[in-house]
Amino acid sequence: xxxxxxxxxxxxxxxxxxxxxxxxxxxxxxxxxxxxxxxxxxxxxxxxxxxxxxxxxxxxxxxxxxxxxxxxxxxxxxxxxxxxxxxxxxxxxxxxxxxxxxxxxxxxxxxxxxxxxxxxxxxxxxxxxxxxxxxxxxxxxxxxxxxxxxxxxxxxxxxxxxxxxxxxxxxxxxxxxxxxxxxxxxxxxxxxxxxxxxxxxxxxxxxxxxxxxxxxxxxxxxxxxxxxxxxxxxxxxxxxxxxxxxxxxxxxxxxxxxxxxxxxxxxxxxxxxxxxxxxxxxxxxxxxxxxxxxxxxxxxxxxxxxxxxxxxxxxxxxxxxx
Amino acid sequence: xxxxxxxxxxxxxxxxxxxxxxxxxxxxxxxxxxxxxxxxxxxxxxxxxxxxxxxxxxxxxxxxxxxxxxxxxxxxxxxxxxxxxxxxxxxxxxxxxxxxxxxxxxxxxxxxxxxxxxxxxxxxxxxxxxxxxxxxxxxxxxxxxxxxxxxxxxxxxxxxxxxxxxxxxxxxxxxxxxxxxxxxxxxxxxxxxxxxxxxxxxxxxxxxxxxxxxxxxxxxxxxxxxxxxxxxxxxxxxxxxxxxxxxxxxxxxxxxxxxxxxxxxxxxxxxxxxxxxxxxxxxxxxxxxxxxxxxxxxxxxxxxxxxxxxxxxxxxxxxxxx
Amino acid sequence: xxxxxxxxxxxxxxxxxxxxxxxxxxxxxxxxxxxxxxxxxxxxxxxxxxxxxxxxxxxxxxxxxxxxxxxxxxxxxxxxxxxxxxxxxxxxxxxxxxxxxxxxxxxxxxxxxxxxxxxxxxxxxxxxxxxxxxxxxxxxxxxxxxxxxxxxxxxxxxxxxxxxxxxxxxxxxxxxxxxxxxxxxxxxxxxxxxxxxxxxxxxxxxxxxxxxxxxxxxxxxxxxxxxxxxxxxxxxxxxxxxxxxxxxxxxxxxxxxxxxxxxxxxxxxxxxxxxxxxxxxxxxxxxxxxxxxxxxxxxxxxxxxxxxxxxxxxxxxxxxxxxxxxxxxxxxxx
Numbered sequence: 001x002x003x004x005x006x007x008x009x010x011x012x013x014x015x016x017x018x019x020x021x022x023x024x025x026x027x028x029x030x031x032x033x034x035x036x037x038x039x040x041x042x043x044x045x046x047x048x049x050x051x052x053x054x055x056x057x058x059x060x061x062x063x064x065x066x067x068x069x070x071x072x073x074x075x076x077x078x079x080x081x082x083x084x085x086x087x088x089x090x091x092x093x094x095x096x097x098x099x100x101x102x103x104x105x106x107x108x109x110x111x112x113x114x115x116x117x118x119x120x121x122x123x124x125x126x127x128x129x130x131x132x133x134x135x136x137x138x139x140x141x142x143x144x145x146x147x148x149x150x151x152x153x154x155x156x157x158x159x160x161x162x163x164x165x166x167x168x169x170x171x172x173x174x175x176x177x178x179x180x181x182x183x184x185x186x187x188x189x190x191x192x193x194x195x196x197x198x199x200x201x202x203x204x205x206x207x208x209x210x211x212x213x214x215x216x217x218x219x220x221x222x223x224x225x226x227x228x229x230x231x232x233x234x235x236x237x238x239x240x241x242x243x244x245x246x247x248x249x250x251x252x253x254x255x256x257x258x259x260x261x262x263x264x265x266x267x268x269x270x271x272x273x274x275x276x277x278x279x280x281x282x283x284x285x286x287x288x289x290x291x292x293x294x295x296x297x298x299x300x301x302x303x304x305x306x307x308x309x310x311x312x313x314x315x316x317x318x319x320x321x322x
Numbered sequence: 323x324x325x326x327x328x329x330x331x332x333x334x335x336x337x338x339x340x341x342x343x344x345x346x347x348x349x350x351x352x353x354x355x356x357x358x359x360x361x362x363x364x365x366x367x368x369x370x371x372x373x374x375x376x377x378x379x380x381x382x383x384x385x386x387x388x389x390x391x392x393x394x395x396x397x398x399x400x401x402x403x404x405x406x407x408x409x410x411x412x413x414x415x416x417x418x419x420x421x422x423x424x425x426x427x428x429x430x431x432x433x434x435x436x437x438x439x440x441x442x443x444x445x446x447x448x449x450x451x452x453x454x455x456x457x458x459x460x461x462x463x464x465x466x467x468x469x470x471x472x473x474x475x476x477x478x479x480x481x482x483x484x485x486x487x488x489x490x491x492x493x494x495x496x497x498x499x500x501x502x503x504x505x506x507x508x509x510x511x512x513x514x515x516x517x518x519x520x521x522x523x524x525x526x527x528x529x530x531x532x533x534x535x536x537x538x539x540x541x542x543x544x545x546x547x548x549x550x551x552x553x554x555x556x557x558x559x560x561x562x563x564x565x566x567x568x569x570x571x572x573x574x575x576x577x578x579x580x581x582x583x584x585x586x587x588x589x590x591x592x593x594x595x596x597x598x599x600x601x602x603x604x605x606x607x608x609x610x611x612x613x614x615x616x617x618x619x620x621x622x623x624x625x626x627x628x629x630x631x632x633x634x635x636x637x638x639x640x641x642x643x644x
Numbered sequence: 645x646x647x648x649x650x651x652x653x654x655x656x657x658x659x660x661x662x663x664x665x666x667x668x669x670x671x672x673x674x675x676x677x678x679x680x681x682x683x684x685x686x687x688x689x690x691x692x693x694x695x696x697x698x699x700x701x702x703x704x705x706x707x708x709x710x711x712x713x714x715x716x717x718x719x720x721x722x723x724x725x726x727x728x729x730x731x732x733x734x735x736x737x738x739x740x741x742x743x744x745x746x747x748x749x750x751x752x753x754x755x756x757x758x759x760x761x762x763x764x765x766x767x768x769x770x771x772x773x774x775x776x777x778x779x780x781x782x783x784x785x786x787x788x789x790x791x792x793x794x795x796x797x798x799x800x801x802x803x804x805x806x807x808x809x810x811x812x813x814x815x816x817x818x819x820x821x822x823x824x825x826x827x828x829x830x831x832x833x834x835x836x837x838x839x840x841x842x843x844x845x846x847x848x849x850x851x852x853x854x855x856x857x858x859x860x861x862x863x864x865x866x867x868x869x870x871x872x873x874x875x876x877x878x879x880x881x882x883x884x885x886x887x888x889x890x891x892x893x894x895x896x897x898x899x900x901x902x903x904x905x906x907x908x909x910x911x912x913x914x915x916x917x918x919x920x921x922x923x924x925x926x927x928x929x930x931x932x933x934x935x936x937x938x939x940x941x942x943x944x945x946x947x948x949x950x951x952x953x954x955x956x957x958x959x960x961x962x963x964x965x966x967x968x969x970x971x972x973x974x975x976x977x978x
Contacts, residue, residue: 003838060394093427101425110393111426115417121386122418128387129394132346132372139390155380159387162378182700189701192658193671201662202669204655211840219663231663259729276837276927276939316428317462319486322514322561 003211007053008278009287011210014049015266017291018069021078024295025068025085025099029245033303034085038099039066043208043240046265047172048073050213051140054221060108060130060139062123065100066172066239067112070142076104082298088305095308096316108137117150119143120169124156127167127230138166138224146177148191157232161198164229168220171232172207174239175260179251192234200230207235208265211272238263323506328361328498330472331437334479335362335399337508339369342397345483348375349384349401349437358403359439359498381407385414385436389422389488392434397483404450405438405492408457419488420463431486435479441494441532441582442614442630447621453531453582453614455492456589459559465513466559468492470534472502474557477511485513494532516563518570522552525640526570528593529580530555533631537580540636549640559589567593568601575606576643580636585613607643612636647693648686648799649724649742649769651735651762652679653754654701656776660841666902670776672701675753678774678788680707682751685792687719690978691799694721695747697738698728703753732761740765748799749958751791756782756864756933760828763814763955770798770809772958781829781862782812782933786960794963802972808963810877813856814954817930817938818920818947827932828955830855830866831948834929834936842935847905851928853885854921854948864934867897868907873914877957882950884921885912920947 022042029038041048048069055061055074063070071081076092084091085099092104103111110126113119123141130137141156148171160167171191175182182189195202201223205216213235220231238260242249273279314321325333338345347362353376356363366374377384381402388398402408408415415436422430442451458464465487469475475493482489519534520541529537534555541551554570556563571577577597579590594609612631620626657670683704686694696704708721724741728734735754739762742750752762752773759773759782772795773783797803815827832844833852844850844865857877858869869875869883872895891910898904915921923930926940940946971977 002835060390062390091427093425093429096427097425101421103422103426103429105393105426105429110390111422113418115413118386118413118418121383121414122390122393124383125387125390125392125398126394127390129391129396132391132396152382152386155378155383156386158378159380159383183702188671188673190654190658190672193669193673195662196669196671202658203660203662204658205660205841209840211838212842215840216660216663219660223663234658272838272939275941277942316424318465319423319431 005278008273009283011049011053011214012269012273012279012284013287013290014073015045015210015269016288017294018045018048018072019266020291020295021072021298022068024299026241026245028299035087036098038085038245039243040241040245041066041069043260043264044172044174044237045069046210046269047207047213047235047237050210051142051170051217053214054217055138055140058108058135058137060110060123060126060137062110062119062126062139062141063112064116064119064143064147065112065114066144067142068099071102071104071109074107074109076107076109078294078298079301082302083305086302086305087307088302089308089312090301090305094312096312116144116147117152120152120156124160124165124167127160127165128163130166131163136225138168138221140168140170142170142172144177145171145173145175145182145191146180146185149177149185157198157230160230161200164227166224166227167230168217168224169230169232170217171234173234173236176239176243178243190234192232195232200232202232202234204234204236207237208263208268210265210269323504324501325472325504326498327472327475327493327500327502328359330476330504331361331479331493332363332365333504334476335365336368338480338483339365339373344395345397345399346373346375347399347401348377348388350377350379350403352376352401357401359495361498381411382414385411386418388434388436389414389418389432392432393422393430397433399435399437399483401437405440405454406449406452408438408454415458415464415488415490416461420461424463432488433486435482435489435491437491437493439493439495441496442619442626443496445621445623445626448618451619455559456583456587458490459589459592463488464560465489466492467513467557468530468559469557470497470519470531470555472500473504474511474517476504477509478513478557480508481510481513492531496532497535511557513558514561514563516554516556516566518552519555520551520553522550522574524550524574525552525576525578525643526574527551527553527578527580527636527640528556528567529553530557530559531582533580533582536631536633537636540633540640543633543637544640549644551640564596564600567597568604571597571601572604575604577605578610578612578636578639578643580612580631582614582631584616585611586616588613610639610643612639645693646691646800647695647745647747648691648795649738649747649750650679650682650694650696650704651738651750651752651754651758652697652699652703653735653758654699654703656754656758659843661843661845661900664843664845665900672703675703675776676706676710678753678776679703680711681788682792682795683707683719683721684715685789686796687717689793689796689800691719691796694719695724695742695745696721697734698723698726699734700728700730732757735761736765743767743769748801749795751795752783754783755780756829757935759783760826760933763828764826766955768956770956770958772798772960781864781866790960790964794958794960797967797972798958798963802970803963803966805962805966807959808966809956809958811952812877812954812957813882813950813952815854815856816949816951817932818949820945825932825937828856829933830864832865832931833923834931836929836936837927837939839929839936839939844931844934844936845900845903847899847907850887852924853887854882854915854950856882856950856954858883863898863901865899867899868895871895871897872909872912880917880952882915883912884915886910915950917950917952920949922947
C-alpha cells in the first residue's frame, strides 16, 4: 500500500505528542497536581496513532480507561483534556469525568469507561445507529486483554456479527489485566482466536509497528464501511508502567520488561523514516519540539484554569433541573 | 376510547413509531412472538424488522446498546422481559445510562426508555415476580415512571419516549388486561406530576402501580365505615411530586404508603422520610407503610397471596390511625 | 537416544489475510490437538525423547496436560534450553538447537514463514511440516497421528528412501554477494515501501516473482508460476517472472485464499539451479514465502539465486508406505 509522506510524518507527530503528554501526566500525578487515578498508555502509542488515522470525524469510538492516546489521535483538544485531568472547569467534560471517564461527543468519542467491558455494548449500539441511519459511519470499540474476559464481550460480538454491524473490535493486548499476565487470565491466550466463534475475521498484529496497525485497521474499517460486518483485531504491545500510576508493578518480570522496552515503537519508526529518507533528523526534532510545546501549553492552560463553581455539582444530572 | 393497559402501551409506541423515524423497539421476543405478555403484538407487521428488533438473550447488550444508540441520536425503547432481570444488566443502567450525561459534562443525551414488567400474582415465584422500582431510584440520572391506569400508561410512555433522559417504565403484569378510557392519538402526561385518583379528607394513601387499584377498592370499603381516604398516585417516583404529597398530607393529617415492593429500603421509606422532614407539623398520627414482607416471592399460590399486600391490610393500616 | 523435535508457532494463521482474503483463523487450541496426536504417534513407534520449542501459548505442555491418564507414555518430553522472545527467530533458534542435539526429525506446525525460519538452521535434519498457516505450499494439511508415526520412523533411521525424504530447492537472497535471507517457495518484489502487516494480497503491487516451484492449485504467489507452467518439488529448475503490462499473457491465479486475480505477465523464464536474478531497483520490499521481509532502498543491489540445498522434507505417505514394506507395521517388528 502507498502511504503519503504527510501521513507517515503525522504518525510520528501523534506518537511523540502522546508520549510527551502521557509522560507529563505521570509527572504531574506524582507531584500531586492530578487527582484520582491515572492509567498510563506509555508504550502503546503506535496503536492510538495507527488506529485513529483510519477513521473520520463522524465515526464513533468507544474506549477503555487507558485511552488518552486515542483521544489525542482522534483530534481531541489537549488543553481541555489536560484541564479535565486536573478537574478544572475548562475540561473536556467540565471536570466531571476525569481521566477514567473522559469523552468528547463532538468527535464521536463515546467515552473512556471506568467499567471495563461496559464499552462493548455502547460502541455496538453506536454501530447500530450508524447502520440504522444508513450513513457510511462506523464504530470502533477498543479494549484491553483483561476486559476481553467480561461477559458482555460475547453478547456484543455475537450481535454485531449476527446483524453485520459496522464496527471494528480492537484489543490492545498489553500483556496484563491489572496484575495478571495474559497466560494467567486468558484460557486461549490469543484474543483474536475468539473471532472464530462469531464467524468474523480475527487478526493478531504487532501493535508496536504503527504501519502494521494502520494497514490492518484500514482494511477492517473498509470492511465495516462496505457493510461486510465486524472484525476482531488484536494488537500486541506492552504496558510500560503499572496498571495505574503508583502501582509499583512488582508482578512484572524485569527481563521481560527490558526486552519490551527495546521494542519501543517510536525510535523504531524514526529509524524507518530516516532510512527510507521520508524524514530528516531535523524534521523529527521539530516534531518532538512541537509536541513539547503543545503539552507545555496544555499544562499551562490547565494550571491557569479555574475550578468549577460548586453549582456545577447539580447540573447535567438530567437535561433539566428536576 | 376503551383500551386495556397493554393496548394503551402499544398505542403509545405506535404513535411514536409513526411520528419519529428515530424511534425503534428492541428486546427479546418482541417481534413475531409479540412480547412475553403480548404488548408488542402486531408491531412487527406494521413497522417491519428495522424498527421492531428482536434480540438474542443478551440483557447487557440490549440495555448497553441503547445507551450507545441514543447517545448517537436514536430513540430506543428497549424491553427487559421481567424486572427481575435488571440484576443481569444493572451496570448498563447504574454506571452507564445514569451517568453518561454527567460524566461527559452535559454533552450527551441518553434518550432511551427501558420497559420492564413488575409484580407478583401469576405464580412466577422469586425470579420473575419482583417489584424493584425502588432499586434504581437510588441512582441519580435515571427517571422512574410507574403508571397505574391505561390512560396514564399511554400518556406517560409518550412523554418518556420524548424525554432526553434515560427513563425506566414499570408495567404491572396484573394490569395488562385491565380496561380503561384512553385518549386517542397524541396524548402526553407530564413526567413528575402526581394524580389524585380519589379525593378524600381523612387520610392520604400514597401508592402506585397495581396497589393504586387495591387502595381504591380499600378506600370504597373505608368510606362505608366513614373514613374518607384520598388516594394519591405519584405516577413517577423520580422525579417525585413532593408538593402534591405534602399538600395532601397537610389536608388529611395522616399518611399511609402502600407498595408491592418489600418494605425494607422500599421507596415508601423515602416518602415517609420526606414527609417527616418537610411535613412533620401536618401529621397527627405516625406514618404507616403497607408493603410486601422481606422475603423472596414464594411459588405456592397459598403463600404468594399472603405475600402480596391486600385490601384488608390496607384497611387495617388506615384504621389503626383512627 | 532417538529424539524428535517439535516447533509449533503460536502466531501462525492469524495475519491480515483473514481480513483481506478468506483465510480462517487457525486457533491455537487446534495446534495443541495436532501436537497431542503427533506425540501419541511418536510414542507408538518408539521415539524416546521429544524436544520442543517453548512458546507463549505453551502448545506442547498443554498437549501433554490434556493427554488421557490411561496412556502410558514412554517418550520423555523436554523443553529446548533457549530464550523465548516471541519473535519468528525463535523458530530458527530452536531448529539450530535441535540439530545440535542430534534430533532425527523436526516436526513443524506453522506456515511457509515458520518453515523458512526452520530451514535456515536445521541443516540436514529432515523436516516434517504440518500446515497451520494461511496459504501454504511448503507444509501440507496433515493429520497429526500419521505425521508423528512418520517422523518417528525417520528419526529411528528405519526409513530413508528417496521418495520418503526429499531434498528441496530454495532461494538465496544476496546483497552485494552476501547471503541475507532465504525463501523456500517464493521471493516477491513489491512496490511497497514498508513491511507493515507483512502479508501480500494485492496483485497490482507485485513487480517481480522468483519461485522454486508452483502448482496451479497452490495458494499464494507461487500459483502465478503454477498457472504459467507448473514446476514440481523435484524439478531441477525454478522460474523468474516480471509482472506488469506489456506482455502477451494475463493469467488467473489464486494469490491468496479465495482471491483469484488476473495477473498480467510482462515476461517469464525458467531458472536453472545456481542462476541469479537481479532484483529491480528500489525503493521496494522483498517478500519471502508470503511475508514482507526486506525493505530495499533506492541504491541497494539484491540478487535472488536458485539452489538445491534446501531442507530434507519427509513425505508422510511415502515414509509410512516404506515402513509397511519393510514390515514395521507388524507387531513386534519395531
